[in-house]
Amino acid sequence: xxxANKTCWNCPAAKxxxxxxxxxxxxxxDKGLDLGEEEEIVIECRRRPELGYFEPNITFEQCPEWxxxxxxxxxxxxxxxxxxxxxxxxWSLALKLAKLGFQVSGLDNFTRRDCVMEKGAHTIVPIKxxxxxxxxxxxxxxxxxxxxxLNLNATAKLREFLEEVKPESIVHYAExxxxxxxxxxxxxxxKVQENNVxxxxxxxxxxxxxxxxxxxIKLGTMGExxxxxxxxxxxxxxxxxxAIIEWDDRKWSLGGETTPRDPASFYHVSKVQDTFNILEAxxxxxxRSYDVMQGVIFGVYTEELxxxxxxxxxxxxxxxxxxxxxxxxxxxxxNIPLTIYGKGEQIRGFIALNDAMQCMIRxxxxxxxxxxxxxxxxxxxxxxxxxxxxxVAHVGKEKFDLDVKIQRLENPRVEADTHPFEVVSxxxxxxxxxxxxxxxxxxxxxxxxxxxxPEIKNRIEMKKHTIMPITTWQGKKREMKVLERxxxxxxxxxxxxxxxxx
Amino acid sequence: MKNRNVIFGIDGIxxxxxxxxxxxxxxxxxxxxxxEYIFKRLRSSIPHISSVSWSSIITGKNPGEHGxxxxxxxxxxxxxxSFPNFNALKSKPFWHQKPxxxxxxxxxxSTYPAKKLNGIHIAGFVAxxxxxxxxxxxxxxxxxxxxxxxDVDSKIAHQQSNDIFFDELFRVLYIRKKTFDLLWKELKWxxxxxxxxxxxxxxxxxxxxxxxYKNPLYHRFLEYxxxxxxxxxxxxxxxxxxxxxxxxxDHGMERNKYNINLNTxxxxxxxxxxxxxxxxxxxxxxxxxAFVLDPGRIYINKKGSYPNGTVKKEDEKIILDxxxxxxxxxxxxxxxxxxxxxxxxxxxxxxxxxxxxxxxLVEKKGFNLKSGIGKEKIFEEENTLSGKHNxxxxxxxNKEINVKSPSVxxxxxxxx
Numbered sequence: 001x002x003x004a005n006k007t008c009w010n011c012p013a014a015k016x017x018x019x020x021x022x023x024x025x026x027x028x029x030d031k032g033l034d035l036g037e038e039e040e041i042v043i044e045c046r047r048r049p050e051l052g053y054f055e056p057n058i059t060f061e062q063c064p065e066w067x068x069x070x071x072x073x074x075x076x077x078x079x080x081x082x083x084x085x086x087x088x089x090x091w092s093l094a095l096k097l098a099k100l101g102f103q104v105s106g107l108d109n110f111t112r113r114d115c116v117m118e119k120g121a122h123t124i125v126p127i128k129x130x131x132x133x134x135x136x137x138x139x140x141x142x143x144x145x146x147x148x149x150l151n152l153n154a155t156a157k158l159r160e161f162l163e164e165v166k167p168e169s170i171v172h173y174a175e176x177x178x179x180x181x182x183x184x185x186x187x188x189x190x191k192v193q194e195n196n197v198x199x200x201x202x203x204x205x206x207x208x209x210x211x212x213x214x215x216x217i218k219l220g221t222m223g224e225x226x227x228x229x230x231x232x233x234x235x236x237x238x239x240x241x242x243a244i245i246e247w248d249d250r251k252w253s254l255g256g257e258t259t260p261r262d263p264a265s266f267y268h269v270s271k272v273q274d275t276f277n278i279l280e281a282x283x284x285x286x287x288r289s290y291d292v293m294q295g296v297i298f299g300v301y302t303e304e305l306x307x308x309x310x311x312x313x314x315x316x317x318x319x320x321x322x323x324x325x326x327x328x329x330x331x332x333x334x335n336i337p338l339t340i341y342g343k344g345e346q347i348r349g350f351i352a353l354n355d356a357m358q359c360m361i362r363x364x365x366x367x368x369x370x371x372x373x374x375x376x377x378x379x380x381x382x383x384x385x386x387x388x389x390x391x392v393a394h395v396g397k398e399k400f401d402l403d404v405k406i407q408r409l410e411n412p413r414v415e416a417d418t419h420p421f422e423v424v425s426x427x428x429x430x431x432x433x434x435x436x437x438x439x440x441x442x443x444x445x446x447x448x449x450x451x452x453x454p455e456i457k458n459r460i461e462m463k464k465h466t467i468m469p470i471t472t473w474q475g476k477k478r479e480m481k482v483l484e485r486x487x488x489x490x491x492x493x494x495x496x497x498x499x500x501x502x
Numbered sequence: 503m504k505n506r507n508v509i510f511g512i513d514g515i516x517x518x519x520x521x522x523x524x525x526x527x528x529x530x531x532x533x534x535x536x537x538e539y540i541f542k543r544l545r546s547s548i549p550h551i552s553s554v555s556w557s558s559i560i561t562g563k564n565p566g567e568h569g570x571x572x573x574x575x576x577x578x579x580x581x582x583x584s585f586p587n588f589n590a591l592k593s594k595p596f597w598h599q600k601p602x603x604x605x606x607x608x609x610x611x612s613t614y615p616a617k618k619l620n621g622i623h624i625a626g627f628v629a630x631x632x633x634x635x636x637x638x639x640x641x642x643x644x645x646x647x648x649x650x651x652x653d654v655d656s657k658i659a660h661q662q663s664n665d666i667f668f669d670e671l672f673r674v675l676y677i678r679k680k681t682f683d684l685l686w687k688e689l690k691w692x693x694x695x696x697x698x699x700x701x702x703x704x705x706x707x708x709x710x711x712x713x714x715y716k717n718p719l720y721h722r723f724l725e726y727x728x729x730x731x732x733x734x735x736x737x738x739x740x741x742x743x744x745x746x747x748x749x750x751x752d753h754g755m756e757r758n759k760y761n762i763n764l765n766t767x768x769x770x771x772x773x774x775x776x777x778x779x780x781x782x783x784x785x786x787x788x789x790x791x792a793f794v795l796d797p798g799r800i801y802i803n804k805k806g807s808y809p810n811g812t813v814k815k816e817d818e819k820i821i822l823d824x825x826x827x828x829x830x831x832x833x834x835x836x837x838x839x840x841x842x843x844x845x846x847x848x849x850x851x852x853x854x855x856x857x858x859x860x861x862x863l864v865e866k867k868g869f870n871l872k873s874g875i876g877k878e879k880i881f882e883e884e885n886t887l888s889g890k891h892n893x894x895x896x897x898x899x900n901k902e903i904n905v906k907s908p909s910v911x912x913x914x915x916x917x918x
Contacts, residue, residue, distance in 0.1 A: 005780060008582070018630035019657075020585065022573045022796060027627050027653050042585055042630060052589055053628065057582035057782055062809055 001061075002433035003072040003366040008056035010367045011075065012168035012213050013065065014043040017053060071361045072433060074100065080364060081165055082106035083152060083203070084173035085145070086113070086130055089219070089297065089356065091313045093171060095304035096357050097364075098143035105146035105165045107158075111176060111195065112314070112321070121318035121466040124330060124459040125300065125450065128310060136310040152199035155206065162210045169364045170207070172218040174199060175274075179223070179265035179413070180471040181320045189266040196270035197277070204281040215367035216278065216289040217360065222349045222379060222423070224272050224293060226262025231420030233501065235259050236427055237275075237291060237375020264415050265473070275375075282373035289372075290363050294356060295349030295379035298325035299443045300450045302354045312450075313353075318466035324385060325350065325440075327467060328392040329447045334460045337405035337485055338393065339468065342417030344386035344408055345495030349379030349423050352443040355436045362432040377425040380436040382498035386491075388440075393488035395444045400452060406488055409480040414473040422499040429502055505918035507746045508737060509695040511559075512730060513552055513611065514702025514889075516754030517543045517896035519712070519727075528724050531735035535749070535898055544897040545909035546753040548849050548862050549797050551891060552702065553586070553612040555752035555910050556626075560595035560610060560695075562914030566850030568593040570612060571858055573628075574795055581783035581808060583795070585628060588613045592854050596693065596914050597621065603692035606685050609652075609678065610697050611752075622685055626699055627653040648684070651677055654700050659707050660886070667707065668722045671700045675726065679733050686740065693917065696737075698730060705755035709889030713757060746918045747900040752910065754894035756867060761882045762832070762839060763874025764794040764863070770880060771828055773821075782875055788812050791821050797891075798863030798871035800825060822860060829863055834881055841866045864893070 008014040020027045021039045042053045047065050060066040060073040067074055080097055084090040085106025098104040108130070116122060127133065130147060137143050148161050152174045175196040176182070182192035200218070207214060225234045235243075241255035258279065261272045274291075281287045305312050316322045317330040328338045351359070359378050368374055383391075389406045396402035411417055428434035450456060470477045520541075524533035535541075547555040547565065549572060557563075557570040565571050569592035574583040584590075591612070597605035597619045605621035607613065614629035616637035624645065629635040629652045636642045654674045659667040675698065682696045704726055711717045734749060741747055768774035773792050776785040786793055788810045790803045802818050805811045813821060822845060829840045842864040850858045865871045870890040874882075884890075897908055905912050 005784070007781070007784070009781075020573075020628050021656050021660075027630065027656070040583070040585075042628070051577060052584060052587050053630070054577060054584035055582055055782070057784055058577060058580045059784060059809075062580045062582075 001068060001072045002362075002431065004059060004061040006060050006366055008043060008045065008058050008063075009369050011056070011060075011063075012215060012367060013045050013047045013075070014056050014213060015046055016213070016370070017042045017044050069100070071100075071358070072365050074365050075168065077101060077103050078365070079103045079105065079165060079168045080171060081162075081167035081169070082171045082173060084108055084112075084175070085147065086110055087173055088314050088316070089353075090171075090173045091133070092302050092305055092353055093173075093357055093360055094145055095137060095141060095143070095311060096302055097361065098137070098145055099141055099304050100361070104143070105148070105167065107148045107150035107152070107161060108174070109149060109151040115176065115178070115181060116316055116318065116321055119318050119320050119466055121316065121321070121463050122459065123314035124317055124456055124463065125312050125315035126455070126459065127312065127314050132310075136308060140308045140311060141304060152203060153195070155202050158202070159206050159210060162206055166211060167214055169215050169217060169367065170203075170211075171360060171364065172200065172203065172216060175219065175270070176267070177221075178320045179267045180469065182267035182270070183265050183473050183475065184471050185475055192267050193270045193273075196267075197273045200274045201277050204277060204287065207287055208281065208285045212285065212287060213370070215364075216287065217363050218274065218278055218289055218291050220271050220275060220291045220293045220375070221268065222293045222295050222377065223268045224261050224263055224275060225259065226264055227346070227416055227419040227421060228260070228262065229416060229419055231422060233422040233424050234377065235424050236377045237293065264413065279373045282371055286371040288368035288370055289374070290368060291373065291375045292359070292363065293375060293377045295351045295377075296323050296325070297351060297353060297356055298323055299353035299447060301352075301438075301443065301446045302357055317460065318463065319469045319471060322467065324348075325388060325392065325444065326447065328389060329396075329444060329451055330460050331467060332392055332396040332402055332404045333448065333451045333457055334464055335402075336464060336467065337407035338389040339407055339409050340385045340389055341409055341413065341469070342411030343495065344389070345384055345418040346415065347382055347384050347419065347421035347496065347498045349377065349382050349425070350440070351378055351380045352436070352438050352440075354438060355380050355434075358437065359428050359432070359434050362428070362434055366432055374427075376427045376432070377423060378428060379423055379425045381440060382421060382423055382500050383440070384493065384495060384498070387493055390488050390493075391440060392444055395441055396448060397488070399445050400448050404488060405485055407485045408483040409469065410483055412469045412472045412480055418495050420496040422501065424501040426502055505744055505746070506691065506742065507693045507917045508741065508748065509693070509913070509917075510734065510737060510747070510749045511556075511610065511695065511697030512701045512749065512751050513697060513699040514705045514753060514755050514891065515751040515896065516756065516892060516894045518894065519755070520896050523724070523727050528727055529731035529734075531731045531738065532749070532898070535734070535738065535900070539898060539900040540903060541896065541898045542908060544750055544895040545907065546893040546895045547910055548844060548864065548893075549799065550753040550893045551797060552752050555895070556611045556613075557591055558910040559750070559752060559913045560613070561591070561593040562596070562911055563593040564850060564852060564911055566855040566858060567852030569854035569857060572795060572797070572799055575857075576783070576795070576801070576808070579807070579809060581786055583783065586612075587628065588615060588617065588625065596917060597623070599914075604689060605693045606688070606691045606695070608681060608685060608696040609699060610695060611699060621691060622688060624650075624681070625652075626697060644684070645681070648680055649677060650681060654703050656703060659703070664708070664719060668719065671704055671726060672729070675700050675729055682733065682737070698733075700726070701730065702755070705889040706887045707889070709755060709757055746916065748913065748916060749898040750913065751895040754892040755889045756892045758870045758884050758888055758890035759868045760834065761870045761872045761874065761884050762865065763872050763877040763880055763882065764798060764800075765873050765875045766877045767832060767880045768792055768794065773825070773828070776876060785876065786810055792825060793875070794873045795859065796871075796873045798865065799859035800861035800863065802860045818860070825861060834869070839866050839869045840864070867892075
């Protein structure tokens with residue numbers, strides 16, 4: 001198994017006690033991790049205190065606290081805290097983890113519900129109040145989730161919760177994930193950055209003080225990289241060892257340096273700022289983190305979500321919080337032409353909900369080393385928006401007999417709508433053993449099946465006016481002009497061909 | 503109190519150094535004592551390192567009984583090193599053997615975490631949390647108040663200049679002395695056992711200074727032992743007539759020139775196969791016959807005992823014989839470097855014997871045995887630590903003993 005050779009060095013149960021240097025029979029005073037060649041790290045295991053002091057070298061395969069599963073070795077009853085547990089991803093992950101035997105806790109202050117309501121929209125897949133969701137989870141899945149209504153910016157209360165739970169991994173989904181929301185006006189831009197950047201910064205300080213051995217799995221976005229017009233590959237956060245920059249007849253290695261970021265909204269800027277804050281915290285304080293550059297998420301399915309309608313996760317289609325595939329399917333269901341912005345030749349990385357959850361589990365159970373900051377590009381495929389519209393229309397026609405149209409709108413965003421796109425995503429498949437479990441078309445079909453349910457279709461109808469974009473990057477609200485309407489399959493697909501290095 | 507015992511420990515000091523520094527009047531108090539009482543060589547433990555030796559001194563047992571075989575051990579069914587502490591000691595120290603007596607135990611290595619006793623216990627290194635090193639709790643704050651240190655910070659020696667490390671050695675010595683003084687009067691004790699451990703560090707880092715009177719730090723080396731001698735004098739002057747006074751070391755020290763990386767030798771000879779991409783002992787691969795833990799402890803890679811253990815029980819003896827001959831034939835510039843190869847049953851007896859190394863090596867003068875897993879060269883010149891342990895410890899005792907050649911296991915028997 002891919003994480004069999006990980007050791008206590010990676011394990012959150014290992015508590016750093018100090019250093020010894022038996023060359024001269026001595027011990028060092030600091031509890032440093034920047035060791036000399038022959039110094040030993042001394043740890044205690046919170047789970048196996050009978051081992052006393054030892055070096056962090058027991059492998060997961062050798063340790064009875066780690067048990068083999070289909071996802072790799074899992075730390076028994078590992079305590080995972082999900083920040084933003086009420087959200088689309090947070091809820092899905094909570095159920096999956098708890099069902100696998102993790103001890104799940106989570107916090108949320110329902111910002112997402114409030115933001116969507118502020119827009120006059122709603123989740124088209126109805127979700128209950130958190131108390132009811134937890135009850136259903138208990139009744140149907142037999143799981144208990146320790147929930148706290150809490151704002152990440154409420155430092156004292158967050159500290160209390162961390163001290164109470166002492167999570168062994170923290171998954172950070174508690175950010176406002178919307179580019180247009182952050183571009184609406186001054187108030188929204190500040191709200192996004194305050195929530196995202198300051199919330200994460202506060203979390204980092206508290207982790208340093210309360211749970212320094214806990215790994216932080218932080219949701220970033222592929223959008224941090226932008227879409228470089230040179231076609232430079234989007235490496236996984238850091239340049240590979242053999243990358244070289246050449247200028248003025250001289251060459252330098254770029255290996256290990258952070259790659260350029262080119263965010264495309266104040267929301268994306270907040271994610272970039274997070275990246276650097278986390279990177280620095282790992283450097284200064286030996287925290288450990290995986291920064292997950294997730295592609296655009298889509299889908300409705302995980303095994304747990306599908307077990308009972310009351311367990312489903314939220315599903316947004318509005319201009320601010322809907323993601324492109326999810327929105328396309330909703331449009332198709334209520335006979336609105338699928339809206340693509342500009343030329344529609346933008347290429348993005350995508351991943352289905354269930355595959356994203358698989359990735360997260362693998363990252364949680366294979367924690368980074370102390371001080372390690374690493375980035376994974378969590379993407380299972382690259383698609384051009386115009387092609388996606390064709391795919392949705394195709395599935396709608398073939399499987400559900402829907403007559404779907406496509407329309408191009410003027411682009412409200414400041415972005416290249418034609419660009420080369422090469423994404424490197426090797427770590428998840430090759431280091432963490434990730435294999436996508438579902439194709440794009442299969443997941444689109446699943447979405448159609450859910451969205452065509454009468455209640456949900458009705459909820460789309462009620463809020464379909466929130467789908468069309470009115471937020472421009474210039475900070476003005478206006479309706480976008482329709483540039484073209486056409487039938488699927490009638491236009492040649494233009495633009496660059498994506499390249500996926502996986 | 504009648505028939506009290508004071509056991510004053512000086513870690514890592516050889517018989518020869520005490521002899522020389524007392525004869526040279528650097529240690530006049532000790533000179534006086536050795537002229538009046540018994541001053542002998544004391545055989546250290548095998549291997550001669552503090553954790554093993556002090557465990558024998560305080561229990562009166564050999565490692566096969568007390569279960570401490572080194573600073574490190576291998577955790578069952580792993581290749582991960584553990585650092586056995588007081589919880590791993592399988593025999594009772596004298597203060598638990600005689601709970602009716604009152605004891606004050608200060609800075610004895612490998613007695614962390616401190617456990618309940620009739621008296622006061624401040625554990626010595628390795629003790630990474632002072633609070634857990636102190637019993638009863640109420641002394642924790644007192645010790646914090648005087649800036650108590652478990653150990654000198656050896657990192658200073660690696661990262662800062664030698665004179666700053668000397669400052670650290672003296673600073674910690676004065677704190678130690680202050681602690682001895684503070685606790686001497688704290689209660690009416692039967693056994694008082696203070697240990698100085700900076701003496702071992704000074705030996706490791708500055709043995710070359712000791713051997714070179716022109717070295718600018720030479721006077722500071724001597725001054726350190728003058729201070730120890732002052733402490734000895736002050737303690738002696740406070741004793742009652744019927745008190746037993748023992749001064750001893752746990753092992754000796756001598757000049758170190760070359761480190762021998764024994765795992766590299768085993769690898770070179772095909773007894774050890776190391777995988778790439780893994781760390782330290784996890785690199786031991788299937789097919790490996792043996793490996794070494796510091797300082798010269800040889801373990802057969804037995805099937806059923808280790809994750810990649812492959813040696814069957816019936817093959818163990820053959821491999822041990824092969825190893826014995828292999829080590830005796832290890833040479834540096836045509837000279838053999840291993841003085842003695844001990845097999846487990848030659849030196850260890852008792853219920854913990856099965857956990858003992860299968861073989862222990864003792865090196866010749868000038869060589870230091872290291873596990874050195876993954877090192878490139880078998881022999882490496884030592885540039886940082888000029889002193890290394892040897893078996894020549896010493897004992898001074900103010901009463902007759904009927905043991906001709908005492909060892910660390912005899913000390914408990916000398917207590918009144």
